[in-house]
Amino acid sequence: xxxQNLLNPLPDAFEGEVFDDLxxxxxxxxxxxxSHGQGSPExxxxxxxxxxxxxxxxxxxxxxxxxxxxxxxxxxxxxLLPAGVKHRVNWTAPDxxxxxxxxxxxx
Amino acid sequence: xxxQNLLNPLPDAFEGEVFDDLxxxxxxxxxxxxSHGQGSPExxxxxxxxxxxxxxxxxxxxxxxxxxxxxxxxxxxxxLLPAGVKHRVNWTAPDxxxxxxxxxxxx
Numbered sequence: 001x002x003x004q005n006l007l008n009p010l011p012d013a014f015e016g017e018v019f020d021d022l023x024x025x026x027x028x029x030x031x032x033x034x035s036h037g038q039g040s041p042e043x044x045x046x047x048x049x050x051x052x053x054x055x056x057x058x059x060x061x062x063x064x065x066x067x068x069x070x071x072x073x074x075x076x077x078x079x080l081l082p083a084g085v086k087h088r089v090n091w092t093a094p095d096x097x098x099x100x101x102x103x104x105x106x107x
Numbered sequence: 108x109x110x111q112n113l114l115n116p117l118p119d120a121f122e123g124e125v126f127d128d129l130x131x132x133x134x135x136x137x138x139x140x141x142s143h144g145q146g147s148p149e150x151x152x153x154x155x156x157x158x159x160x161x162x163x164x165x166x167x168x169x170x171x172x173x174x175x176x177x178x179x180x181x182x183x184x185x186x187l188l189p190a191g192v193k194h195r196v197n198w199t200a201p202d203x204x205x206x207x208x209x210x211x212x213x214x
Binding site: 001002003004005006007008022023025027028030053055057065069070071072073074075076077078079080101103105 | 112187212
C-alpha cells in the first residue's frame with residue numbers, strides 16, 4: 001500500500017489555485033488547496049455557513065479580517081475561521097507554492 | 108492576531124508521545140500528536156469506532172495492518188483509517204520528532 005502525499009507531486013498553481021477534495025462526508029469536508037501568489041480579489045470577502053480550520057503545510061500567506069486585522073501564516077500555522085466571520089486571503093507567497101489544508105465542518 | 112504554529116515550538120516527546128486537541132466538537136476531533144521513536148506495543152492494535160484520517164507533518168512513520176500490510180508515511184503523506192480497521196504504529200523515526208495531524212470523525 002502506498003500513501004497519498006499532499007506535498008509531492010504538487011500541481012502547478014501559477015495560472016490558478018488548485019482544489020482537491022480529500023474527504024467529503026455530510027457536514028464535513030477536507031480539502032487541499034495549492035496557491036501560487038494568488039490572493040482574494042480586491043474587496044472580496046469569504047462569509048461561510050460552515051466553520052473552516054486551515055493549516056499551511058508549505059509556503060506562506062496572510063489572512064485578512066473585517067476591521068483590518070491580519071494573521072500571518074507561516075508553514076505549520078493554523079487558524080480557525082468561525083462560520084460567518086468575514087475573511088479573505090490578503091496574499092500568498094509569490095515565489096513558491098503555498099499548500100493549504102482546509103477542514104470545513106457544520107456549526 | 109497570531110496564529111498557532113503546530114511545528115514550532117514542539118514539545119519534547121522523547122519520554123512519551125504528546126497529544127494536543129486542536130478542535131473538539133460532537134462527532135469530530137482534531138489532534139496533534141508528537142512522537143519521537145515510539146511505536147505501538149508488541150501485539151497491540153487500535154480498533155476504533157470513529158474513522159481516523161492522519162497526516163504526517165514532519166518526520167516519518169510506518170503504519171501496520173492486520174494481515175501484514177504496511178504503509179510508509181513520509182512528510183506530507185496521509186492515510187484514511189476506516190472505523191473498525193485494526194492498525195498499529197510500527198515505528199516512528201528514532202532520531203527526530205514525528206508530528207501527526209489526526210482527524211477523528213463519526214462514520
